Each structure stands twice: as structure tokens, then as C-alpha cells.
Amino acid sequence: MATGAPNYKIILCGEYGVGKSSLFRRFMNDTFSEERGKKSSIGLDQASQCFHVNGEDVKVLCNFISVIK
Numbered sequence: 001m002a003t004g005a006p007n008y009k010i011i012l013c014g015e016y017g018v019g020k021s022s023l024f025r026r027f028m029n030d031t032f033s034e035e036r037g038k039k040s041s042i043g044l045d046q047a048s049q050c051f052h053v054n055g056e057d058v059k060v061l062c063n064f065i066s067v068i069k
């Protein structure tokens with residue numbers, strides 16, 4: 001039986017430029033940038049973050065995958 005903090009994994013796939021990295025940045029740093037002309041992410045962004053929810057620690061691992069048609 002698993003013990004310790006609950007672990008959640010999120011995988012978000014999408015075409016380029018739809019806002020995956022922006023969502024990722026909001027999730028990690030609670031910031032947003034409207035900067036244009038930045039480089040597209042290649043492949044995978046990954047990060048984990050711990051949150052304190054209803055008195056318990058919850059660990060979330062996010063994978064953001066760029067899909068190019």
C-alpha cells in the first residue's frame with residue numbers, strides 16, 4: 001500500500017503556440033509573460049511542485065509535450 005503524500009501526474013499535449021509553456025510558468029512561478037518571438041519549446045517541459053491542500057501535502061508532476069503536425 002502506498003504511503004506518504006499523494007502523487008498526481010499531469011500530461012498536457014498540444015500544438016505549438018497554444019500556451020503550454022505559459023501554463024507551465026503560471027503553475028511553477030505564478031507569472032505570465034506576453035513576450036513575443038521567443039523560441040518554441042522542443043520536446044518536453046517537466047517539473048514537480050508540492051501544494052498544501054486541505055491540511056495535507058500533495059505532490060504534482062507535470063509533463064508538457066509539444067506536438068508538431
Ligand SMILES: Nc1nc2c(ncn2[C@@H]2O[C@H](COP(=O)(O)OP(=O)(O)OP(=O)(O)O)[C@@H](O)[C@H]2O)c(=O)[nH]1
Pocket residue numbers: 014015016017018019020021022023033034035036037039040041042066067
Ligand atoms: N493573451 C494570451 N496570450 C497567451 C496565453 N497563453 C499564452 N499566450 C501567449 O501565446 C504565445 C505562445 O505561448 P507559449 O506558452 O510559448 O506556447 P507553447 O504551447 O508553449 O508553444 P510551443 O513551445 O511552441 O509548443 C506567447 O506569446 C504567450 O505570451 C493566454 O492565455 N492569453
Ligand SMILES: [Mg+2]
Pocket residue numbers: 020021022040041066
Ligand atoms: Mg512551449
